[in-house]
Amino acid sequence: MKYSLLLVVLLSASSLIAQVSQAPQTIGSFDKIDSLENQVSDIDSQMGTLEGKVSSVDDKINTVDRKVSSIEQQISGVDTKMSSVENKLSSMNSNMTVMKNMNDIVAPEKEAVLSKTTNLRINVIGQGVAPMNTASPAQAYALAKRAATADAYRLIAEKVMGVRIEGQDTIKNMMVKRSTVHTSVKAMVRNADIIETTFKEGLCEVEMEIILLHAQF
């Protein structure tokens, strides 16, 4: 029994000695690992600094991008302003041409106004047609001329006195149901002269003239 215990003790001692003899090798590997870890940590720190630099560069790129986008927006705003100014200029040019045309049309004929020194001459052309059943062409002509004369008198009255107008529209369910316009004129006309009478294809036209004097009003 004693021998067996001694044997066990010897074996455990030999295993310890063997372990002790192997320890320097593991210590060397630990050193390598430590150095590798140090290198890795150095690399990590370098990576960290690089990442920091990359992030700062990214930030700078982002700021540059923002500035570029803001400049682009400003440029687009300037472009829209330029286009609106160009549109306004073109519309002003068109208005100017229209006004020039209006002046060309209106300028030659200034509106005549009755004054103490100038008389006012009014010319109208009245139209009339003959009735369907007339006894002779002469009767047709006479009746058409009468109608045309009345029309010319009406036109003179409208020019001198003005027209009274009344309009009425009836709208139901967003649709025009009835549209009515009444116009009327009442006047007394004298000393109107017939300048010319023409009768062509059943239509009689009477050109009439009246000269208004300031003393008459």
Next chain:
Amino acid sequence: MRSRNGNYSFTRTVLIFLLSSLALDAKEYLISYRYVVKDATLYNESLSVSSSMTKCVGKPTKSLNLISYGDDDLKQSILKNPELFVDYVHKLGLQIESKDITKNFVNSSTTILTLKTTCFKVDFNENLVSIAPLN
């Protein structure tokens, strides 16, 4: 106005007689005239002539001579000379009343020209009738 033979009173008497006889033929008539034009066509025409029951006041102006067709009928004389009379009436001046109605974009018009009842001095001679409004 003394005559050659010096018979002044006789000449004057004759002249007064002649003038008074002419003046006796002068009568006063009330005339009104109206015509209606509807849609550019003569629609209706009316002429009213009647002798005046009362003495008219005013002086004759702008006379018109019409051919007389006897019987001292003024209306007949006017109706036989319609163009002359209508042109004359236009010169005197007509009351114009015009109404247009445009219903659903379809237009119809009515124009009425009226010579309001006016007193005329009318002289009947042999072949002529002279009319002049009293203003």
